[in-house]
Amino acid sequence: MGRVFGSYGPANRNGDAATVSVTSTGGSDVKTVIPPPTATACLLSCETTDGRFTCDGTTAPGPAAGHLLKSAASAPLYLPVAVALKWVSTAGTQSVLQVTWLE
Numbered sequence: 001m002g003r004v005f006g007s008y009g010p011a012n013r014n015g016d017a018a019t020v021s022v023t024s025t026g027g028s029d030v031k032t033v034i035p036p037p038t039a040t041a042c043l044l045s046c047e048t049t050d051g052r053f054t055c056d057g058t059t060a061p062g063p064a065a066g067h068l069l070k071s072a073a074s075a076p077l078y079l080p081v082a083v084a085l086k087w088v089s090t091a092g093t094q095s096v097l098q099v100t101w102l103e
Contacts, residue, residue: 019100024051024089030060031087031097039082039101046072051095057084070097 022031034057035042044053050071052061061067069090070077082101089095 019098021047021096021098022087023094023096024087025094026089026092029088032057033085033087033097033099035082035084035101038103041102042079042082043076043100043102044070044079044085045076045098045100046070046074047096047098048072049089049091049093049095051087051089051097053088053097054086055079055081055083057086059086061086061088 018036020033022033024031050069052067052069054061054067059067072095085097085099087095087097
């Protein structure tokens with residue numbers, strides 16, 4: 001049997017929400033998601049229309065290179081880091097990003 005090097009659970013020990021949803025209504029409606037202090041990783045899922053995000057917490061997402069696209073049709077995305085995220089809809093409709101912070 002293989003060794004288990006670590007496991008994750010929801011990052012909510014200090015009363016912080018482990019799962020956060022943010023809604024962007026269009027390309028100019030940029031949302032910021034800040035990780036709780038105990039988080040070390042996260043899962044991202046897009047519930048509605050596609051959106052773009054950045055992982056530096058300062059740059060607004062757009063069609064430029066370096067901005068990541070999250071599709072509503074794709075599986076949840078695991079990021080092995082807990083960093084501030086910027087989220088924006090790629091369409092003129094609401095785009096909901098759900099972030100589950102892990103520790």
